[in-house]
Structures are given as C-alpha cells and as structure tokens.
Amino acid sequence: MKQGEAREAWGAEAYSILVGVARTYHAVITYKQLGEEVQTRTGIRTKSLLQNWIGPVLGSVVREAHRRGDPPLTALVVHTDDGKVGSGYKEVLAVAGQAPVDDELEREHHAANARLACYRHFGATMPPDGGAPALAPRLQAAVERRRERTEKPPRICEHCFVQLPSTGLCDACG
Numbered sequence: 001m002k003q004g005e006a007r008e009a010w011g012a013e014a015y016s017i018l019v020g021v022a023r024t025y026h027a028v029i030t031y032k033q034l035g036e037e038v039q040t041r042t043g044i045r046t047k048s049l050l051q052n053w054i055g056p057v058l059g060s061v062v063r064e065a066h067r068r069g070d071p072p073l074t075a076l077v078v079h080t081d082d083g084k085v086g087s088g089y090k091e092v093l094a095v096a097g098q099a100p101v102d103d104e105l106e107r108e109h110h111a112a113n114a115r116l117a118c119y120r121h122f123g124a125t126m127p128p129d130g131g132a133p134a135l136a137p138r139l140q141a142a143v144e145r146r147r148e149r150t151e152k153p154p155r156i157c158e159h160c161f162v163q164l165p166s167t168g169l170c171d172a173c174g
Helices: 003-022 031-042 050-068 087-095 104-121 137-151
Strands: none
Touching (some): 003 031
C-alpha cells in the first residue's frame, strides 16, 4: 500500500475515533493511543516512529473538520507526558484563518475552548451549567502544582527573619 493511501485511511479512521472521544465530556486521547487505535482499526501498520506520520494524518483531520463545519477535533489529542496539544495545533488556527498563538499556555486555553466546542457539537453529556473549557488532566495537574509552589509564601524564622530551609529549622537560630 502506498504511503498516501495509508494516510488517507488513517485520517478517516482518526476522524471517527476523535468523534468518539468528543462524545465524553472532558475526554482527551494521547497521540500514542490514537496512533495505535488508527493502525488497529485500519489494519494498516507502520514501523515508522509516530512523530514521523501522525502530523500529516491529523492535518487531514483538521482540514476535514473545517470543511464539514465541525469544531477542531485535533484539540482532543495531547502528549502523554505533559498533556499539551502538539506544535501541529497551529494548523487548526491557520485553517480557521486565525493568527498563530505563540504563548504556550494561551494555546492550551484555546485548545480547551475547542475541546468544549467538540463535546457540545458531538453530543457529550454536559453538566447542567453547560460545561466549561478545561486543560487536559495531566497539564491541569502541572499548572496547579506550579501555582501551589508560587502562591505559598516562604516560611520565615520568627527570631531572625531569615527564610527557613526545607527542614523548617533555622540554620542561624538552631
């Protein structure tokens, strides 16, 4: 089978898989999970590394969603390690005629809004308030950990007013 034919089959299957993901509120899928599922469902396998073929497949999904008037399904695809959308998300913006988003967290919030549009469009059971955009769970956890570290003021020794080390015991006062 030619590479173009495989990509076309994978793109169609990826679209179907992502519509299924969109039917569950706040669901996401990793690139790895999507790549494996696409190959399993189509029966077309590759030994190429995922990062060498998934981008063009998702690009076709972006263009097809835009053509159909559907929200950008590729916003549902995130990295396993950090829960972020990939660099290819810029294609979602380009196809929609929007300016690129250089700030990483701003791009993630854009993707969160796009995911919410997907859940609503494809019939996910939504909460009574209509739902809210959300970062992918792994990324949300990282953001909250960062926030906790920055929001907690450092502990200070009551006697010499020096910041305490992690032991909680003042090096100067003992």
